[in-house]
Amino acid sequence: MKTAVTVKNLVKKFGSFVANDNLNFEVYQGEIFGFLGANGAGKTTAIKILCGLSKPTSGEITVAGFDVYKQTEEIKKNIGYMSQKFSLYDDLTIQENIRFYGGIYGLSNAAIKTKTNQYMEALDLHEYAKSRVSDLPLGIKQKLAFSVAVMHEPKIVFLDEPTSGVDPITRRQFWDMINAEAEKGTTVFVTTHYMDEAEYCHRISIMVDGRMDALDSPLNLKQQFKVDSIEKVFIQLARKATRSE
Amino acid sequence: MAMIKSIIIQNLSKTYPGVKALDGLSCEINSGEIFGFIGPDGAGKTTLFRILTSLLIPDEGTATVDGDDVVKDYKSIRAKVGYMPGKFSLYQDLTVEENLKFFAGVFKTTIAENYHLIESIYKQIEPFKNRLAGKLSGGMKQKLALSCALIHKPVVLFLDEPTTGVDAVSRKEFWEMLHQLKSTGLTIVVSTPYMDEAALCDRVALLQNGKILSIASPQEVVAQFPHKLYGIKAKKLYALNELLKQENQVHSTYLFGDNIHLVLQQNASIEQLMGNIKERNFDDVQWEIISPGIEDCFMELMREA
Numbered sequence: 001m002k003t004a005v006t007v008k009n010l011v012k013k014f015g016s017f018v019a020n021d022n023l024n025f026e027v028y029q030g031e032i033f034g035f036l037g038a039n040g041a042g043k044t045t046a047i048k049i050l051c052g053l054s055k056p057t058s059g060e061i062t063v064a065g066f067d068v069y070k071q072t073e074e075i076k077k078n079i080g081y082m083s084q085k086f087s088l089y090d091d092l093t094i095q096e097n098i099r100f101y102g103g104i105y106g107l108s109n110a111a112i113k114t115k116t117n118q119y120m121e122a123l124d125l126h127e128y129a130k131s132r133v134s135d136l137p138l139g140i141k142q143k144l145a146f147s148v149a150v151m152h153e154p155k156i157v158f159l160d161e162p163t164s165g166v167d168p169i170t171r172r173q174f175w176d177m178i179n180a181e182a183e184k185g186t187t188v189f190v191t192t193h194y195m196d197e198a199e200y201c202h203r204i205s206i207m208v209d210g211r212m213d214a215l216d217s218p219l220n221l222k223q224q225f226k227v228d229s230i231e232k233v234f235i236q237l238a239r240k241a242t243r244s245e
Numbered sequence: 246m247a248m249i250k251s252i253i254i255q256n257l258s259k260t261y262p263g264v265k266a267l268d269g270l271s272c273e274i275n276s277g278e279i280f281g282f283i284g285p286d287g288a289g290k291t292t293l294f295r296i297l298t299s300l301l302i303p304d305e306g307t308a309t310v311d312g313d314d315v316v317k318d319y320k321s322i323r324a325k326v327g328y329m330p331g332k333f334s335l336y337q338d339l340t341v342e343e344n345l346k347f348f349a350g351v352f353k354t355t356i357a358e359n360y361h362l363i364e365s366i367y368k369q370i371e372p373f374k375n376r377l378a379g380k381l382s383g384g385m386k387q388k389l390a391l392s393c394a395l396i397h398k399p400v401v402l403f404l405d406e407p408t409t410g411v412d413a414v415s416r417k418e419f420w421e422m423l424h425q426l427k428s429t430g431l432t433i434v435v436s437t438p439y440m441d442e443a444a445l446c447d448r449v450a451l452l453q454n455g456k457i458l459s460i461a462s463p464q465e466v467v468a469q470f471p472h473k474l475y476g477i478k479a480k481k482l483y484a485l486n487e488l489l490k491q492e493n494q495v496h497s498t499y500l501f502g503d504n505i506h507l508v509l510q511q512n513a514s515i516e517q518l519m520g521n522i523k524e525r526n527f528d529d530v531q532w533e534i535i536s537p538g539i540e541d542c543f544m545e546l547m548r549e550a
Contacts, residue, residue: 038412039383084410135263138286164410165438167285167453168540169547172499179483194439195413199502200483218503229502231413238414 002029004156004187005050010059012045019045020056021210029155032178032188034198037207038238043191046207047158050189052076064155077105080149083160087145090134094125097133098148105152119147139170146177150186157181159190163197175200195231206234208241249276251401251432252297257306258455259292266292267303268455274434275448279427282436283443283539284452290436291331292455294405297434298328311400324352327399329390331406337379341370341389344378345396352397362429363392366422384415391422402426404435408442420445440540451543458546466542472496475515476535477505479527488525494518499544506541507532 005027012020019042027033037043048054050063052072061068064078088097095116102112120126123143128136136144142162150157159178163171175197182188182202190201198204199218206214214221214237218230225233252274259267267289274280282290295301297310299319308315313322335344345367349356360367370388373381378389387407394402404423408416420442423433435446443449444463451458451466459466479485486505489498494513499506509515515532522530 038414039410161410165286167288167547168440168544169499170285175500176487193410193412196502200500234413235417238412241414 003027004029004031004064005033005189006060006062007050008060010046010049010061011057012042012049012054013057018210020049023059023212025205025212025215027156027187027189029187030182030185031203032182032190032201034201034204035189035191035207036198036204036234038241040243041207041238041241042210043207044160047160047189047191051079051081051158077152078155080152080154080157081160082142082145082149082157082162084142084162084164085160088133088141088148091132093130093132094120094128094136094144097144098151101148101151107152115151119144123147139166139173142166143170143174143177146174146181150181154186156187156189159188161191161193163192163194171197195229195234198230198234204230206237208237209243213237213240250274251276251278252280252308252310252434254293254297254308255306257293257296257303257308259289259296259301259303265455267296269306270455270457271306272450272457272460274432276432277427277430278447279423279433279435279445281443281446281449282434282452283438283440283446283449283543284436285438287454288452289455290452291405293452294328294330294403294434294436298326298403299323300328324397325400327394327397327402329394329402329404329407331409333386333390335378335386335390335393338377340375340377341381342374344389345393348393349396354397356396359396359398362398363395365425366395367392383411384418387411387415387419395426399431401432401434404433406436406438408437408439416442440538440543443539449539451539451546453543453547453550456550458550459542463539466539467537470537470542470545472508472545474535474537474541475507475509475532476501477507477530477532478503479505479530481527485522485527485530488522488527492518497544497548499541501540506535506537508545 003026007023007025010020010023023046035043049056049068052068052075055069063075066074092100098116099112102115133141146162163174178188192198203217205212221233222228225236227233250273254270254272257267257270284290296303297308297315299315299322302316310322311325315322345356366388370385381389408419427433446463448462450460482500482505486498486500489495489507494510496508496510519530519532
């Protein structure tokens with residue numbers, strides 16, 4: 001299996017605080033990789049490093065084949081990112097947002113036009129054509145944000161709590177989009193607090209106090225911990241945590 | 246037994262430019278219960294909480310909290326409700342203890358007078374009482390905010406999305422704290438986008454687009470689910486769900502963690518459908534009748550609405 005992300009001995013310290021404590025893992029191409037952990041376990045720190053936004057203290061890390069110390073610009077071109085907190089510009093319209101992101105990622109005008117039409121159609125956005133993004137219902141906004149995050153066909157897309165607060169039907173439609181993207185070969189790296197969504201991942205990791213204390217398929221983890229849900233696995237592991245945010 | 250009503254909401258509406266946040270909402274909340282407003286972002290939860298705490302005036306309708314009108318009697322309402330907004334709203338540049346003293350002072354009481362009300366929560370952060378509130382962890386901020394909302398001995402406590410973005414372990418601990426508080430007789434009104442938290446409330450209102458879809462105890466909500474529900478398992482679950490979506494005997498099919506929740510059209514046969522499915526490369530498919538959860542009910546009600 002081809003790897004999209006390789007992490008060897010990743011350590012990140014802030015002063016004496018060890019945010020990431022010797023992480024080792026690989027994420028495969030086309031995989032939906034769930035990145036779980038309690039608040040303060042070190043997830044955000046690791047994601048920032050993988051996105052080329054922060055340098056590790058030590059370790060060997062490559063993302064889409066590029067080195068996180070020296071090739072951060074190449075990394076940024078080859079990844080997509082969206083989060084609950086920040087995705088699209090609220091005071092731009094849908095089309096302006098698509099145009100803006102398309103421009104940033106160097107898409108041609110023709111390609112931006114094609115993508116715009118494609119998203120308007122697929123997400124049924126015509127009634128919102130002239131609306132600012134701030135006026136969109138959250139569910140539609142998040143689906144659009146995901147589409148925009150993969151517009152430049154990145155090798156890996158990072159999704160940080162993409163479905164937080166979204167209604168249950170839209171949440172599932174969102175996961176349908178994730179699955180479809182992964183089937184095209186895109187690697188999906190996702191965090192969530194919904195434990196049912198953890199079950200949709202091919203493999204999940206669980207971080208506790210800066211360490212990665214579990215990494216396996218949902219089924220194997222449930223068997224290993226002898227419980228019937230990922231929520232119970234999570235609670236067993238996260239209860240051991242000695243630090244919070 | 247006649248319940249004492251702590252909150253009576255009649256026909257509340259509130260419109261913002263372009264959005265009807267609350268659409269003729271009516272509901273009664275009993276004294277001493279944990280009442281949950283369950284719904285996604287944009288359902289109207291925060292607007293409702295701001296009206297009930299007298300911070301926002303409704304366009305139409307009325308509401309009373311502990312007998313006081315939320316518009317006319319705003320002064321007395323503010324004295325007797327505790328409100329923890331979804332966004333952390335304490336003074337970040339005051340210490341833990343200074344924040345608590347401030348809120349006690351505003352309500353003309355002292356920490357000592359009502360310490361017993363907050364003791365079990367506050368003692369967990371008391372070792373850090375000289376730390377600035379802005380420097381606390383998420384869980385500690387939440388405990389401080391809850392202490393500040395309780396220090397004036399409110400009769401009703403409003404908690405707007407206290408567990409959003411909070412991990413599964415901390416959520417569990419927070420609900421344990423709420424159940425402890427309930428035992429003191431306090432009425433607790435809480436909102437959440439997490440459907441599974443409905444089961445921890447005495448009664449819930451399922452909220453979507455400013456309207457109540459259902460209002461009942463969690464057990465009753467589940468009992469009102471109008472269909473037989475099947476849990477389907479197979480290795481290739483996503484592909485199977487996509488296939489089931491295309492079948493015309495299917496009323497609804499949703500992924501639910503490691504299985505699919507399936508409702509059939511009337512008169513459709515599960516044996517026949519599963520027989521068909523097995524022949525289409527899903528020979529490991531298994532099915533059983535299962536009990537619906539709140540999320541199943543919420544989605545069914547959303548479809549009906």
